[in-house]
Amino acid sequence: xxxxxxxxxxxxxxxxxxxxxxxxxxxxxxxxxxxxxxxxxxxxxxxxxxxxxxxxxxxxxxxxxxxxxxxxxxxxxxxxxxxxxxxxxxxxxxxxxxxxxxxxxxxxxxxxxxxxxxxxxxxxxxxxxxxxxxxxxxxxxxxxxxxxxxxxxxxxxxxxxxxxxxxxxxxxxxxxxxxxxxxxxxxxxxxxxxxxxxxxxxxxxxxxxxxxxxxxxxxxxxxxxxxxxxxxxxxxxxxxxxxxxxxxxxxxxxxxxxxxxxxxxxxxxxxxxxxxxxxxxxxxxxxxxxxxxxxxxxxxxxxxxxxxxxxxxxxxxxxxxxxxxxxxxxxxxxxxxxxxxxxxxxxxxxxxxxxxxxxxx
Numbered sequence: 001x002x003x004x005x006x007x008x009x010x011x012x013x014x015x016x017x018x019x020x021x022x023x024x025x026x027x028x029x030x031x032x033x034x035x036x037x038x039x040x041x042x043x044x045x046x047x048x049x050x051x052x053x054x055x056x057x058x059x060x061x062x063x064x065x066x067x068x069x070x071x072x073x074x075x076x077x078x079x080x081x082x083x084x085x086x087x088x089x090x091x092x093x094x095x096x097x098x099x100x101x102x103x104x105x106x107x108x109x110x111x112x113x114x115x116x117x118x119x120x121x122x123x124x125x126x127x128x129x130x131x132x133x134x135x136x137x138x139x140x141x142x143x144x145x146x147x148x149x150x151x152x153x154x155x156x157x158x159x160x161x162x163x164x165x166x167x168x169x170x171x172x173x174x175x176x177x178x179x180x181x182x183x184x185x186x187x188x189x190x191x192x193x194x195x196x197x198x199x200x201x202x203x204x205x206x207x208x209x210x211x212x213x214x215x216x217x218x219x220x221x222x223x224x225x226x227x228x229x230x231x232x233x234x235x236x237x238x239x240x241x242x243x244x245x246x247x248x249x250x251x252x253x254x255x256x257x258x259x260x261x262x263x264x265x266x267x268x269x270x271x272x273x274x275x276x277x278x279x280x281x282x283x284x285x286x287x288x289x290x291x292x293x294x295x296x297x298x299x300x301x302x303x304x305x306x307x308x309x310x311x312x313x314x315x316x317x318x319x320x321x322x323x324x325x326x327x328x329x330x331x332x333x334x335x336x337x338x339x340x341x342x343x344x345x346x347x348x349x350x351x352x353x354x355x356x357x358x359x360x361x
């Protein structure tokens with residue numbers, strides 16, 4: 001969280017959906033650090049809501065990205081909803097405004113910022129089945145000094161375009177504007193949606209840390225929220241199989257937390273946690289003694305459809321040959337329907353290799 005002023009009088013307005021993304025820069029300094037970004041976003045909100053400034057009811061941009069790749073929700077109302085911003089007069093409805101903190105008229109935009117913009121664009125456009133490399137017909141709703149198009153004039157624009165494409169401005173800067181082609185390509189690549197590789201559980205723009213301690217009793221997992229200075233030990237949360245919402249029961253030897261992985265399974269923008277418990281005894285007949293289901297886990301987009309799927313290592317399966325199980329994901333989470341097994345025979349590996357003992361995305 002960046003400390004937004006939540007005491008705003010006017011409720012947000014919503015469009016029917018999202019058709020395009022508008023890229024901006026804030027035209028402010030570039031000498032800030034990652035730890036400064038929250039203060040800078042607060043300053044943007046103060047400027048945008050100041051009656052002597054812009055006089056809006058909230059920050060104008062839907063998202064703000066810093067040069068380190070941190071992502072901040074801008075205008076309130078729901079990051080995953082079609083909130084109407086105040087970032088591109090005449091074209092605010094149905095577009096997502098993303099601003100990169102800094103002035104990119106003369107400074108090169110760092111790659112982490114470009115990646116972050118692409119992830120947001122992939123996610124928001126993907127919600128409505130729109131291709132990041134496509135085009136869209138938009139209609140100018142308001143004419144003010146600087147407008148490039150007449151009232152109600154329809155214009156065909158790229159799905160991801162720059163502020164200068166619709167308004168007489170240098171925004172998003174002479175050195176950022178040419179990167180729009182790269183951003184479109186990145187956003188169109190399979191699995192680029194920010195929801196996939198995120199480790200941000202509380203969605204405050206900073207990755208969190210999850211540590212497993214499988215040898216502590218029946219095992220546990222500690223979640224350490226992150227901020228600009230690293231993990232916050234004072235805000236840690238410890239989970240066991242006895243914790244509310246965690247299935248199963250804590251038993252000696254479960255090794256709960258022997259493997260952990262982070263990724264957005266259901267596409268809500270928050271990182272989900274997959275936890276392996278290879279010592280768990282399954283009394284339902286689905287596994288056998290010594291299978292070690294969950295010896296390793298990975299959350300990654302294995303299907304190319306924009307959500308993190310679950311890959312589970314079962315290194316004790318088949319008398320120590322081992323196997324991998326792929327489970328696809330959806331809006332309701334991981335599904336056990338249509339799971340795919342990969343054994344040593346399928347992958348052409350020799351017997352006894354304990355396939356699935358370790359995994360990496």
